[in-house]
Structure formats: C-alpha cells, structure tokens
Amino acid sequence: MPDLTWTIGKRMAFFKTLIDHEVTVELKNDxxxxxxxxxxxxxxxxxxxxxxxxxxxxxxxxxxxxxxxxRGSVVRYVHLPxxxxxxxxxxxxxxxxxxxxxxxxx
Amino acid sequence: MEHLSIHDPPPQPGGPHPGxxxxxxxxxxxxxxxxxxxFTTAAQLLDLTDKKLLLVLRDGRKLIGILRSWDQFANLVxxxxxxxxxxxxxxxxxxxxxxLFADKLHGIFLVRGxxxxxxxxxxxxxxxxxxxxxxxxxxxxxxxxxxEQKAAEKTKETKRIKKLAALGFEGENMGxxxx
Numbered sequence: 631m632p633d634l635t636w637t638i639g640k641r642m643a644f645f646k647t648l649i650d651h652e653v654t655v656e657l658k659n660d661x662x663x664x665x666x667x668x669x670x671x672x673x674x675x676x677x678x679x680x681x682x683x684x685x686x687x688x689x690x691x692x693x694x695x696x697x698x699x700x701r702g703s704v705v706r707y708v709h710l711p712x713x714x715x716x717x718x719x720x721x722x723x724x725x726x727x728x729x730x731x732x733x734x735x736x
Numbered sequence: 737m738e739h740l741s742i743h744d745p746p747p748q749p750g751g752p753h754p755g756x757x758x759x760x761x762x763x764x765x766x767x768x769x770x771x772x773x774x775f776t777t778a779a780q781l782l783d784l785t786d787k788k789l790l791l792v793l794r795d796g797r798k799l800i801g802i803l804r805s806w807d808q809f810a811n812l813v814x815x816x817x818x819x820x821x822x823x824x825x826x827x828x829x830x831x832x833x834x835x836l837f838a839d840k841l842h843g844i845f846l847v848r849g850x851x852x853x854x855x856x857x858x859x860x861x862x863x864x865x866x867x868x869x870x871x872x873x874x875x876x877x878x879x880x881x882x883x884e885q886k887a888a889e890k891t892k893e894t895k896r897i898k899k900l901a902a903l904g905f906e907g908e909n910m911g912x913x914x915x
Contacts, residue, residue, distance in 0.1 A: 642775065646775065657853065657854070659796075659853070663854075669774060669775060669779070669780050670775060671775050671776050671777045671779075671780060672775075672776070672777070673777065675777055675780060675810070677780050681856075686868075687869065690822055690835060690837070690867035690868070690869070690870050691790060691792070691798050691820065691822060691867065692790070692856060693862070693867040693868060694790075694858050694859050694862035694863050694865070694867070695790055695856030695857060695858055695859065696856075696857055696858075696859040697856065697857050698854050698855060698856040698857070699780055699781065699784060699810075699854060699855040699856075700853075700854045700855075701810055701849070701852050701853060701854065703850070704794070704853050704854070
C-alpha cells in the first residue's frame with residue numbers, strides 16, 4: 631500500500647509557495663492566529679507577520695504582539711487561502727510522491 | 737551557528753563547485769528562487785534575537801523577556817524575564833467581565849524548546865497600554881483567580897475527554913496543552 635505521507639521537504643516546498651499570503655494557523659490549544667506567512671523551516675515552524683487573534687477577548691496576551699514564531703509541533707491546522715493553492719500541481723506532486731514511496735516499498 | 741546571512745545569494749545550480757570532480761549528485765532543485773538559508777530555524781530566530789518577546793509555554797504560562805540566545809530546537813535563553821498572569825473577575829451580572837493581569841519578575845530563564853508554544857515580538861509602541869478590557873492588579877490576587885479558573889477549566893476538559901473517549905474519540909493532546 632502506498633504511503634501517502636509527504637516528506638518534510640515536499641511539505642516545506644508547498645508552504646514556501648504560500649509565502650506572503652494570509653493564512654490562519656490553528657494551534658492544538660484551539661487558539662487561531664491570522665497573519666501573513668513569512669517563513670517555514672524543516673520542522674514546519676511558522677513565522678507570521680501582522681498577526682490578529684481570532685478570539686481576541688479570550689486571548690488577551692497577544693494584543694501588543696506584531697509577529698510570531700510558532701513551533702511546528704503545536705500546530706493543528708493551517709487554513710489556506712483557496713485561491714493561492716494550485717490544486718492540479720499539488721495533486722500531481724502528491725501522486726508522484728505516492729508512486730515514489732510505493733516504488734521504495736518493493 | 738551557520739555563517740550564512742539571509743542576504744547571501746542562493747548557490748548557483750550548474751556552476752563550478754568543489755564536489756564536481758567526485759561525481760557527486762547534483763543538488764536538489766529549489767522550489768523558489770528565495771535563498772534556502774532563509775528557511776532554517778536559525779534564520780527565523782535570528783530576527784528575534786535581542787528583542788523583547790512574549791513566550792507562551794505549553795502549560796499556558798506567559799513569559800515576557802529579552803531573547804539572548806537559542807539553538808535549532810528552539811531552546812531559549814531569556815533575560816529580565818517577567819511572568820504575566822491573566823484572570824477575569826467572576827461577576828455573573830456583568831457580561832463583559834473585567835479582566836486583571838499581574839507581573840512577577842523572575843530574571844534569567846533557560847526554556848527547553850519542547851515546552852515552547854509560540855514566541856511573539858512585542859510592539860514597543862503598544863507595550864505600555866494594558867490589553868483591552870484588562871487592568872493591572874496585585875500578583876497574589878490574580879494568581880489565585882487564575883489558578884481557580886485553570887482548575888475549573890481542567891475539570892471541564894477532563895469530563896469532555898472522558899465522554900469523547902467513551903465514544904471512541906482520542907484527542908491528539910488530551911488536554912495537555914492549555915492557554
């Protein structure tokens with residue numbers, strides 16, 4: 631059975647295409663932070679600029695913060711702008727990766 | 737630490753390089769023309785060094801301090817660290833509940849990377865204003881209120897997780913991460 635898990639390199643390359651787009655990062659403690667994606671690294675640590683907390687009254691401590699570094703291990707979801715995702719390209723890359731993984735398994 | 741600056745140009749593919757004689761495989765193609773050293777943990781943290789930061793830990797604690805040193809795991813050294821606690825005053829009559837916060841000076845902190853949730857750069861222009869709807873109070877009082885609220889939250893969360901587990905759901909962190 632093909633392993634559909636992407637390698638970190640592929641996921642990072644994908645996130646790199648979203649740089650300078652507005653994304654919403656949802657953390658494992660439910661806090662959602664919207665901001666401009668500035669950087670991603672090998673652990674999928676994320677840097678966001680001009681941030682805005684979705685439920686600001688509940689999370690007052692980020693009111694004077696302008697940009698954040700989020701540790702990759704605590705991210706639950708990254709909400710992407712649909713318009714910024716090249717779906718055919720992504721499907722293609724995923725299939726190729728799956729085929730690669732299947733080839734390796736034999 | 738790497739001796740690369742984020743302003744250095746990316747390595748030229750196809751150009752002469754020392755490994756060429758040894759029949760080395762060509763470097764993997766870059767997805768974008770941005771220099772790859774921009775996308776390392778080091779480059780991300782380099783910008784934040786010597787700045788006043790807010791650090792949120794996995795257990796929900798908030799620390800404010802100046803970032804002096806770090807490594808690739810996001811282990812951090814903070815100077816002049818202050819712990820800030822937040823709490824709301826329980827008042828059933830008031831829908832917009834009054835918030836309180838307080839600071840406690842700790843000094844130098846070395847934080848292990850796995851406990852880091854996020855790091856935020858504090859806008860020094862906004863730093864002097866308290867968060868909207870919050871006012872400064874005595875540390876002991878705010879800490880007591882915050883602990884009560886945390887305990888209540890934890891009881892609720894434990895119940896929720898128990899119910900979910902009975903239905904066959906298992907959370908990724910099972911209430912380990914608080915805020």
